[in-house]
Amino acid sequence: MTKMIKSNMPGKRLITFFAVIALIFCSASRPAPAKAENFEYFTPIYNFPDTGSGQYQCVFNTYLPEWQGFHLAIDMKRPAGTLVASVLDGSVVGCGYMQSFGDKNGPGGAVIIAHQNKYGETFYALYGHLKELEVSNGDTVAKGQIIGKIMELENNYGVSNPHLHFGINTQKASFVGNTGEGSADGFVDPYIYLEQTCKTFLCTVTTSAQAGGTVSASGTYENGETATLIAAPNKGYLFDGWYENDEKIEGADANYSFIVKSDRTLEARFTPEPVLTVKGLSVYGPMTSGDPLYANIFVSGGTAPYKYAFYLLKDGEIVYKNYPSQNPYFTCYPPEAGTYTAIAYCIDKKGTKVSERQTVTIRA
């Protein structure tokens, strides 16, 4: 049986004076983790702002002599009654009251929620030292949904100040809080994990085109999302490249995909297509009648595909022709001695036609 989820978002809440209990467990002087400000994006603390200093009584993987093990979570020190919220959407896979999260007065509440990171990978967040649990096993929860409150704490392994024990395990739903209690496998630093695998933000990709083409795919992307830019040259132009800060991006094709990690401004540049030009005509062979005569035309520019033609004339009469050909080289056999004219043509896709001719003397 799962119970119905209540939308439990109080409109306002009175935070009354509370005494900060001076019982320090790990160390009051331990500095707040460097990424605390980013962690706000995923805070499991609902109604008590995260001001950093003094509120982190234990960072991840601290060695605890009392436990003879490492603390596999962070402890967020807040007054008893502080609402605890799910850091992301998820489903409850572990829930209950147990002595390891309680104190001398009895068991304490703990909840494990299976969440997914932005890559779709499941991980398990443990929220411990709770009272008045609002969820049950199998419940679906939303980011920010209240799952319980921080409980009063009197002597839990020597600790007597209320706090949220918040851990993340990437492999298993585990109530383990330190290596003294069980396997440390899969436990990761919650700050770093959430920052690196869950945080998304929007990036703007701005594209523009120089003369000769058009571009697409300007817009906003979530960081980690793949953007595919398309540069389309106009007729008579070729795509030159994508440029950023006036520098060409190596390896970026007209269809350019990349993972968006920051704002980017990219410009597609195009160049006019080079004109089809003959570079030369080479005619060679034994130059004797009846033997093979080879011809090869060389061109540059233009637009593929190309077609070629070759004619051999003697006294204005065509004695050999080959048209059309996909190849720029030809073989023919001049039948008799004399003076011939070899003519080779190239026609590109756009119909541009170029030719070259050469006089050839064939001996008997």
Ligand SMILES: [Zn+2]
């Ligand atoms: Zn803890």
